[in-house]
Amino acid sequence: MHIDSAVAAQRGSPEMDRLDGPDDLAALYDRHARPLHAYLAGRVGAQVADDLVAEAFLVLWEQRARFDPERASLRAWLYGVATNLLRNHARAEVRRLRAWTRHGAAEAYDVVSTRAADRTDAGALSARLAAAIAGLRAEERDVLLLVAWADLTPAEIAEVRGVSPATVRTRLHRARTRLRSVTPDVDPDTDAHELRMLRPGQRRQEGHGHA
Amino acid sequence: MPERTTSEERVDQRVRALLADVPPMTEQSFVEGRQRVLAGAAEGARPVAARPLAGRRGAARWLALAAGVVVLAAGAVVGVSALGPDHQPTASAATVLNRAAALAITVEDPVVNPGQYHYTKTHQWALGVEAAKDRNGRAFQYLSETVSEVWRPTTWTDQWLARSTTTGRRQWIEGSEEEARAAGVPLDDAKTTENRAPCGDFIPELGTTGPCQLVQGSWNYPTPEFMAGLPRDPRQLHDRIKSYVDGQKDLRGGVITVVSRMLSAGWTPKDLRAALYRVLADLPDIQIMEHKANLDGRTGVAFSAGDTGSTRWEIIIDPDTGRFIGEREVATSDWEDVRAGTLWTSSSVVTGVADGMGQPPRG
Numbered sequence: 001m002h003i004d005s006a007v008a009a010q011r012g013s014p015e016m017d018r019l020d021g022p023d024d025l026a027a028l029y030d031r032h033a034r035p036l037h038a039y040l041a042g043r044v045g046a047q048v049a050d051d052l053v054a055e056a057f058l059v060l061w062e063q064r065a066r067f068d069p070e071r072a073s074l075r076a077w078l079y080g081v082a083t084n085l086l087r088n089h090a091r092a093e094v095r096r097l098r099a100w101t102r103h104g105a106a107e108a109y110d111v112v113s114t115r116a117a118d119r120t121d122a123g124a125l126s127a128r129l130a131a132a133i134a135g136l137r138a139e140e141r142d143v144l145l146l147v148a149w150a151d152l153t154p155a156e157i158a159e160v161r162g163v164s165p166a167t168v169r170t171r172l173h174r175a176r177t178r179l180r181s182v183t184p185d186v187d188p189d190t191d192a193h194e195l196r197m198l199r200p201g202q203r204r205q206e207g208h209g210h211a
Numbered sequence: 212m213p214e215r216t217t218s219e220e221r222v223d224q225r226v227r228a229l230l231a232d233v234p235p236m237t238e239q240s241f242v243e244g245r246q247r248v249l250a251g252a253a254e255g256a257r258p259v260a261a262r263p264l265a266g267r268r269g270a271a272r273w274l275a276l277a278a279g280v281v282v283l284a285a286g287a288v289v290g291v292s293a294l295g296p297d298h299q300p301t302a303s304a305a306t307v308l309n310r311a312a313a314l315a316i317t318v319e320d321p322v323v324n325p326g327q328y329h330y331t332k333t334h335q336w337a338l339g340v341e342a343a344k345d346r347n348g349r350a351f352q353y354l355s356e357t358v359s360e361v362w363r364p365t366t367w368t369d370q371w372l373a374r375s376t377t378t379g380r381r382q383w384i385e386g387s388e389e390e391a392r393a394a395g396v397p398l399d400d401a402k403t404t405e406n407r408a409p410c411g412d413f414i415p416e417l418g419t420t421g422p423c424q425l426v427q428g429s430w431n432y433p434t435p436e437f438m439a440g441l442p443r444d445p446r447q448l449h450d451r452i453k454s455y456v457d458g459q460k461d462l463r464g465g466v467i468t469v470v471s472r473m474l475s476a477g478w479t480p481k482d483l484r485a486a487l488y489r490v491l492a493d494l495p496d497i498q499i500m501e502h503k504a505n506l507d508g509r510t511g512v513a514f515s516a517g518d519t520g521s522t523r524w525e526i527i528i529d530p531d532t533g534r535f536i537g538e539r540e541v542a543t544s545d546w547e548d549v550r551a552g553t554l555w556t557s558s559s560v561v562t563g564v565a566d567g568m569g570q571p572p573r574g
Contacts, residue, residue, distance in 0.1 A: 025252055029245055037236035042229065050240045054247040061252045066408070126229055133226070137463075148226040154397075162413070164377055165399050166339035166355050173342050173350070176222045177547050 017069040025061050032075055033057070039149045040082060044089045052089075056082040072159035079150045080160025083142050128182040136175055143168055144175035219342055304499045304514055307530050308492035312485040315533030320481050321564045328362040328372075330565040330572040331477030334507045335359070335558040336382070340549060341396050345386035350548040351396055352385040362568045363411065363478070367434060368423050372568045373413045376403045385548065430455050430469055433476050443482050445489035452490065463519040464540075466494060471526050474535040477562040484535065491516065491526065500525055504539075507559035511536040518543050522555060535560065 016031065018024050033053055040049035059081045060067065060074070067077040133141060142161070146152045154172060158165040236244075323329055334356075341351040355377070362372040379401030381388065391398060406413040410423040428437025430452075442448045452469050470487045473479055479487070491497055494516040504513035504527050511527040511534075523543050527536040537559035544551050563572025 022252055026249060029248055033241055033244060034236050038230055038233055042233045046234055054244045057248040058251045129225055148223045149230055164357060167337055170340045173340050176219050179222045180218055
């Protein structure tokens with residue numbers, strides 16, 4: 001619930017557009033640290049994320065005169081900074097995504113799984129998806145995750161990454177189509193539900209005679 | 212904005228769902244981070260020691276920002292080019308490149324006096340592929356134009372200026388302007404932005420490096436100091452580039468892309484430019500893709516070596532003057548609705564000497 005509610009909270013209230021003093025910085029941190037941490041932890045793990053969150057806020061503060069709120073929100077600049085900081089951890093990110101493939105996400109994050117039973121079909125899907133994300137070009141991965149995990153728009157990403165909106169949209173389109181092959185076009189909930197509803201005999205029939 | 216297709220939403224939802232497995236920030240991390248941020252801001256201290264940027268992202272930032280895409284782009288002029296090499300029975304790629312090297316060395320580098328500026332203008336067309344489909348059921352595709360101008364002072368750490376213009380001009384490959392607008396495709400309007408910064412650090416998101424941390428330069432950030440330190444012997448220069456390329460997992464296209472990056476900076480000294488041409492001449496798979504490649508009205512020979520699997524890089528050089536004209540990236544295999552042979556990006560580079568920041572170059 002943490003990420004969805006945090007993102008929803010960010011969406012619900014107006015963006016902060018001032019970073020004049022320490023109070024603004026504290027308010028910005030209180031508001032964005034947790035979702036930013038989730039974005040970073042998803043990419044490079046919680047431990048590195050702890051450091052990068054603090055660093056991203058400090059870079060934003062230190063160079064605040066250069067972030068034009070007319071061009072993009074402070075939140076967008078913050079994620080732009082954080083995404084750039086990730087560049088030093090690109091290899092760790094790919095390793096992590098691949099580990100997800102082998103052991104499932106929970107192990108990749110050093111968390112003891114208490115709901116392994118729930119992670120059967122969904123777990124296999126996550127593993128394939130994580131592997132596909134690891135295989136994306138770095139710039140495509142950045143755009144995809146800034147949209148899906150940080151809720152930025154292509155226009156905002158264009159501003160904070162210094163590329164044209166058309167290029168951002170193209171990268172996003174490329175990323176999504178590359179991932180589409182591992183995310184079959186059926187609704188995930190319906191899919192799982194229907195599988196559970198099927199009787200064993202029906203499943204065997206679907207398997208074309210394989211045991 | 213057009214409504215996103217169901218399958219796009221589904222991909223996003225599933226990617227978003229991955230985050231559910233990520234443990235939330237602990238209260239301790241939150242509190243400690245807050246203290247670090249507020250204490251660091253009060254002291255004005257930098258949090259982490261400077262480290263060089265890794266990977267393509269750091270590539271020639273002054274160009275990247277300005278052109279919008281240039282060096283980093285995945286992302287073309289004029290629809291579909293000739294796919295295979297140009298088999299016109301003329302001189303070999305190596306011969307033409309060695310001749311260009313011999314010519315390049317005879318052209319004096321421009322003299323830029325204090326108070327004047329190195330001026331680089333990069334004119335780019337980049338492919339945009341939209342999720343929305345046209346009446347043929349194919350993704351809307353167009354090349355959009357950007358022009359970037361950079362004024363670089365004689366002292367690297369002084370203020371630079373970048374003027375970046377999205378012209379709003381498009382060349383349609385699939386669909387049309389009218390059709391796309393009717394379909395709600397968000398097309399970019401004309402827009403010019405200016406950025407000023409020392410050291411060409413125009414994008415204020417440099418994190419660990421901060422402005423002016425990389426004056427010594429790198430392959431990603433070829434400062435004059437870095438260029439001065441490179442060997443002029445083609446074999447040695449090749450080996451230096453090769454060892455860098457071999458260490459970069461994310462670098463597409465191999466040696467030719469690094470050579471292209473060096474040349475695109477716009478202030479490559481003549482002896483280095485000549486050596487880079489000779490490095491290309493010695494690549495085992497160097498070939499001429501087109502004898503009269505037209506880039507932004509200038510014609511040259513397009514060379515290529517290697518293939519990334521989905522695209523290839525081409526360098527365009529004027530064989531009669533040894534001048535570097537530009538580069539382009541061409542699709543070598545079909546991807547979705549983009550056909551092999553489509554140009555993903557094309558950039559032409561012009562350099563000059565300007566008397567003032569923001570002024571066009573002399574002559």
